[in-house]
Amino acid sequence: MRPAIEAEGVSKIYRSRDGESGLRELSLHANEGEALALLGPNGAGKTTAIRGLATLVAFDRGTARVGGYDVSTEAARVREHIGLVGQYAAVDEQLTAGQNLRFFGRLRGLARRFAGQRADELIEGFGLGEAQNRAVSTFSGGMRRRLDLATSLVVPPQVLFVDEPTSGLDPAARRDLWESLRALVRGGTTMLLTTQYLEEADHLADRIVLLARGTVVAQGTPNELKTLVGPPCRPGGPRHHRRRAELLAGSQRELRAGPPGRAHHHGHPAGRIGDGSGPDRRRSVIGRDHTGRSDTAQAIAR
Known part of the structure; x- marks a missing residue:
């Protein structure tokens, strides 16, 4: 199956008086019709990755292709094949839902009649019919988030960020939004999403990339990552907060063990725990005890 998203060693570093932040040596891929999640805390580099893949910022190094087009040299072609839903509403609050959708349709080059037809389809599909004549404010x-998503689908994208x-x-x-996103993937759209919530990544994604401080800690299917981190605990409870702190501390120790993204195991990127594609289950480069569990898994299982 042809990858819809490919990234190899992409980096984007921001420097300030407080130090460096951003993305370091990210490698990933998502096949056509697959949902891939970037999971991590604030500052992990998730939004930087999406902005680079969507051609909003240029990576400092590495290569990436979306829809078969290079994000650096073929940015205009990439934009023709993608939709983007940012963290904040991109709609005009003084306009109605229908007016916003028709406006986006015209921006994407649709004729007036077709823009109106597409707006009506999306309003019905996202359950906004009763509010279509109300101002978005x-x-x-x-409802705003559903409208945001609808605007990105005025021209159906091959890849949705x-x-x-x-x-x-x-x-x-x-x-409701989860179901809308899953329906898009079932219809063949490739989706790359970012989230801080394991539950959300588990519900929406076929595979997950775990990021910490701009570097990949692990990759795999939801079940593979849940096996790595051990049994669940009650969100918000003392054990949950202790696990989270220990996970982040363990990730930082692993990152300090060598140059980020440079360690390989049999030629594969560091931190990859498997892509769910058969018997080739690659071990992570992070340390393991005699039970086969990683240092991070041992810490958060306590």
Whole structure:
């Protein structure tokens, strides 16, 4: 199957008086019709990765292709094949849902009649019919997020980038948006999303890339990563917070063990724990005890 998203050793470093931040030596791929999640805390480099792949910023080094086009030398062709849902609303709050969608349709080159037809289809598909004549400023957070998603689909994209899709939404709105995103993937859209929540990545993604301080800590299917980190604990409880702190501390120790992204095992990038594609299960480069568990897994299982 042909990859819809490919990145090899891409980096984007931001320097300030407080030090360096950004993305270091990221390698990933997502096949056509697959959902890939970038999972990590604030500052892990998730948004930087999406901005680079969507051609909004230039990577300092490395290569990346989206929809078969190079993000550096063929940026205009990349933009023709992608949709982007950022962290913040990109719609005009003074316009109605229909007016916003028709406006985006015209920006994407649709004729007036077709832009109107597409706006009507999206309003119905995202359950915004009863509010279509209201100004967006009166919408709830969930309704705005659905409209954001709808605007990215005015011209159906081959690849959809979604940055923190449910941040700030209540549980009901969150579930509704999850179902909308899964329906897009079932329809053949390739999706790359960012999130801070393992539950969300588990629900939406076929594979997950775990980032910490701009570097890949591990990659794999949701089940592979859950095996790595051990049994679940109650969110918000003392054990949850202790695990989170120990995971981050363990990740930082692993990153300091050598140049980020340079360690390989049999020619494969550091931190990859498998891509779910058969018997070739590659071990992570992070340390393991006699039980086969990583140092990080031991820490957060306590």
